[in-house]
Amino acid sequence: MNHNFQKDIAGCGLTGIISRKKRRLDGSLIKNSLCLMRDRGNGLGAGYAAYGIYPDFEDFYAFHVMYDDRTSRMEMEEHLKDSYDVEKIEEIPTFPVKSIVISPLLVRYFVKPKKGRLVGGISEDDFVVKTVMKVNSEIEGAYVFSSGKNMGVFKGVGNPKEIAEFYRIEEYEGYIWTGHTRFPTNTPGWWGGAHPFTLLDWSIVHNGEISSYGINKRYLEMYGYKLTLLTDTEVAAYLLDLLVRKHGLDIKTACTALAAPFWKDVDRMEDGRREVLTALRLTYASALLNGPFSLLFGHSKGLVGINDRIKLRPLVAATKDDLVYMASEESAIREICSAPDSVWAPRAGEPVVVEVSEE
Amino acid sequence: MFKSLAPPDYLATIDTDKCIRCKRCIQNCGWSVYSWGGDRVLIDTMKCVKCLRCYHYCPVEAIQILDNPVKFKPNAYWSYNNIRNIKKQAETGGMPLTGMGSDLPYPILFDRLLLDACQVTNPSIDPLREPMELRTYLGKKPSKVEVERGEDGELRLKTKMPPQIRLEAPFIFSPMSFGSISLNAQKVLAMAAKECGIIMNTGEGGLHEDLLSYRDHIMVQVASGRFGVNPEYLNAGVAVEIKIGQGAKPGIGGHLPGEKIPLEVAKTRMIPVGTDALSPAPQHDIYSIEDLRQLIYAIKESTNYKPVSVKIATVHNVAAIASGIVRAGADIVYLDGFRGGTGAAPTIIRDHLGIPIEHAVAAVDDRLRQEGIRNEASIVAAGGIRSSADAAKAIALGADAVAIGTAALITMGCTVCGKCYTGNCSWGITTQRPELTARLDPEVYAERLVNLIHAWAHELREILGALGINAVESLRGSRERLRGVGLDDQTLDILGVKPAGR
Known part of the structure; x- marks a missing residue:
């Protein structure tokens, strides 16, 4: 039954760093920043996303997959080898952590869709999305939690420090990092339920509850998305995928659709701008993310931070040289950057869009 | 005797x-x-x-x-x-006749649905301190928008937007014709619509010249009798509605007795004084969905592509019918539930044909989504909207706006006595007798109707605030914010709503 689902609710803390010069930073910074926000998590989920960590495999989709058992792994790999050229398979390196007693089987794959499988003009990206949707909804016990190129997500049940140690986060080097600590209120932790949530090279960390979840979900379903995780974050990720990748809006415009300015402000704008914003609002009415949220989404070319329309959740940004920081709390930034060049609280609904320079 | x-x-x-x-x-x-x-x-x-x-x-x-x-x-x-x-x-x-909507004790689904509210994990919003948006646009929406960024960094729209009807709140007045109601009653609707930034609907009785100054807040209707229809009429309002059926009397026509056709009504309807105005059961140029498409496009051609609404009574197959209407080119599907009011209908028809609006909205919204065409048309829910809570629930089930008929008449003095068909309405509403219609001072009663709309809009803002959202589109179709009380599994499934406690 489509409507009979239990949605996952959680409070959270988030943090992110980007080097506009694509300088690669090791994972200790993001870990230290995230670990500071103890009150924002309850140890039932934490995770990290990093971009630029797989330079040797940058042309391959890096699938991070968690398995409940070996049967699901066999089924998945059979499916994968059928549709993809597999460059490399390895278990994701982990380090034993005392408090993490059980963990799923974690494997990563560097793959490319087989040319012969891209029938009907489907793009590689679309093909990968279909695979992810299919695996996550149909293969029992297998869950793809990262599927972008030259990036990866590491997440699980535990506090930020434990998860960082478990995945050996400090050993990776990336030019964009995001981190998330979780405070779920109604569900026992599930490894797949931790953030970041990803699709292709989109990764999202999110703090808040999307009060418009019900209609956002139904809207996405109209476009063939299968919402298997039942989290707000999943909705945000798919909406961005739809608006940016499928409908071709630039990121800033997509943000304007998701956290639309108020009519009272739109009414005062000059004709051209008012026309655009009205068209966006009308067309993407069911995509409006309403309710409290702050979220960071990373992609291979940049990092974006955005708040809901009336800023019901915190978000602070800061700069220092080529680095831009965004976090739930200023203290989480100052913990790793004691003297930023500038610090500000982005206004409600106005995205902070940072892009890396292409040299 | x-x-x-x-x-x-x-x-x-x-x-x-x-x-x-x-x-x-x-x-x-x-x-x-x-x-x-x-x-x-x-x-x-x-x-x-x-x-x-x-x-x-x-x-x-x-x-x-x-x-x-x-x-x-x-x-x-x-x-x-x-x-x-x-x-x-x-x-x-x-056949015993009657007026107003059915009063039989069928289950009322609106009274078995409860709305959500925020506590702790997401904050409610105070509508007295924060903006709370009810603005609604009726009409076809594109599935995506194309924009380009100019050299000055400003966005420019590349998509041509279809015409829209702008409403400052998700309410419109139901079609009630001049003839079935008095001109003064229509003036009340027109004046209130203008004041509230919403629209009224002429019904199928033509447009009296006194209402021309309200044309930006009027939708004109074309029904099976084609009364008062001419090119100027079609172009007089912001949109045109094709009436296929009415919730109170699905599948049957209308009969305005000659006693209710004095000179003014006759002129407006373009028929002789004192003749019965008979609206046939079907429109005799619409015997199929492809015929409907031709009429929709004939009207669009003659109005330079104003939005076209198609009004149907909610009958058993409403989802498939609505899907056909959308594919035939309608910009708005107006669903009139079996509780919908009427000026005159055989009681046996009113009380035993059709389905409730709650089921119909849910089924139509679902079907249009399954077919990926929900953006192609707006849904108006009508037929027994008694309060802002009914409106909120209808919107949560999937309606873009609700239509208000009976409630609007109640502000004019109506007590829902149900004798509209007699032409003797002592409140001057459903009568053409001059000594009775003179009682209804349009300015006095327009103020009351404006009060009602403002009050319902206030209540709707409070409901949105409690739900933690600040735009009505975040409630539209968001059935996750509804719970059913005492409804069986199948009904919950049809409504797409969980039972309370889940």
């Missing part, structure tokens, strides 16, 4: 000690219940409909309209109405 064996429903009584013989009751009653007996007021209670006009205008509260305690012997199967209607039909050989 043979005395009817159907007992009177009401007993009009006057306390002769209190009565000061002012004769206002005689003057006010449109049904001639009262007459002057030389030293006291005489009462013909058989004619009383309990509209309470006399009660309100009696200066000394001498009048009481009591429900007749004399009933047939109680019978759980043969209801009072069954027995009375048979007696009436035996006497007349006719």
Whole structure:
């Protein structure tokens, strides 16, 4: 039954760093920043996303997959080898952590869709999305939690420090990092339920509850998305995928659709701008993310931070040289950057869009 | 004369000690219940409909309209109405007529649905301190928007947007024709629509010239009788509605008796004075969905592509029908539930045909989404919207806006007595008798109707605030914010709503 689902609710803390010069930073910074926000998590989920960590495999989709058992792994790999050229398979390196007693089987794959499988003009990206949707909804016990190129997500049940140690986060080097600590209120932790949530090279960390979840979900379903995780974050990720990748809006415009300015402000704008914003609002009415949220989404070319329309959740940004920081709390930034060049609280609904320079 | 064996429903009584013989009751009653007996007021209670006009205008509260305690012997199967209607039909050989929506005790789904509210994990929003947006646009929406960023960094729109009807709140007034209601009643609707930034609908009686100054807040209707339709009429308002059916009388036509066709109504409808205005059951140029498409596009061609609404009664197959209407090119699908009001309908039709609006909205919204065409048309839910809560629930089930008919008439004095078809409305609403229509001062009652719309808009903002959202589109179709109480699994499944506690 489509409507009979239990949605996952959680409070959270988030943090992110980007080097506009694509300088690669090791994972200790993001870990230290995230670990500071103890009150924002309850140890039932934490995770990290990093971009630029797989330079040797940058042309391959890096699938991070968690398995409940070996049967699901066999089924998945059979499916994968059928549709993809597999460059490399390895278990994701982990380090034993005392408090993490059980963990799923974690494997990563560097793959490319087989040319012969891209029938009907489907793009590689679309093909990968279909695979992810299919695996996550149909293969029992297998869950793809990262599927972008030259990036990866590491997440699980535990506090930020434990998860960082478990995945050996400090050993990776990336030019964009995001981190998330979780405070779920109604569900026992599930490894797949931790953030970041990803699709292709989109990764999202999110703090808040999307009060418009019900209609956002139904809207996405109209476009063939299968919402298997039942989290707000999943909705945000798919909406961005739809608006940016499928409908071709630039990121800033997509943000304007998701956290639309108020009519009272739109009414005062000059004709051209008012026309655009009205068209966006009308067309993407069911995509409006309403309710409290702050979220960071990373992609291979940049990092974006955005708040809901009336800023019901915190978000602070800061700069220092080529680095831009965004976090739930200023203290989480100052913990790793004691003297930023500038610090500000982005206004409600106005995205902070940072892009890396292409040299 | 043979005395009817159907007992009177009401007993009009006057306390002769209190009565000061002012004769206002005689003057006010449109049904001639009262007459002057030389030293006291005489009462013909058989004619009383309990509209309470006399009660309100009696200066000394001498009048009481009591429900007749004399009933047939109680019978759980043969209801009072069954027995009375048979007696009436035996006497007349006719179909008992009625006005307003069905009053039978079918389950009311609106009363089995509860809205959500925020606590702790997401904050509620205070509508007195934060913006709370009710603005709604009716019309076809593109599935995506194309923009380009100019050299100056400003966005420019590349997509041509289809025409829209802008509403400052998700309410419109239901179609009620001049003829079925008085011109003054239509003026109340037009003035209130303008003041509230919403729209009224002419119904199928044409557009009286006095309403032309409200044209930016008027949708004109084309129905099976084609009354008053000409090129100017089609272009007079912001949109055109094709009426296929009405919730109170699905599948049957309309009959405005000649007594309700004086000169002004005749002129507006473009028919002779005193002739019955008969609207055929089907539109005789629409015998199929492809015929509907031709009419939709004929109207679009003759109006330079104004939005076209198609109004249907909610019948069993409503989802498939609505899908066809959208594919035929309609910009708005107006769904009129079986509780919808009427000026005149055979009681047997009103009370036994169609389905409730709650099921219909849910089924239509689902179907349009399954087919990926929900953006192609707006959905208006009508037929028994009694309060802002009903409106909020209809919107959560999937409607873009709701239409208000009966509630609007109640602000004009209507007490839902259901005798609209007689043309004797003592409140001057559903009558063309000049001495009665003169009672309805458009300015006075427009203010009351504006009050109602403002009050409902206030309540809707409070509901949105409690739900933690600040735009009505975040409620639209968000069935996750509804829970059913005491509904069976299948009904919940049809509504797409979880039971309370889940």
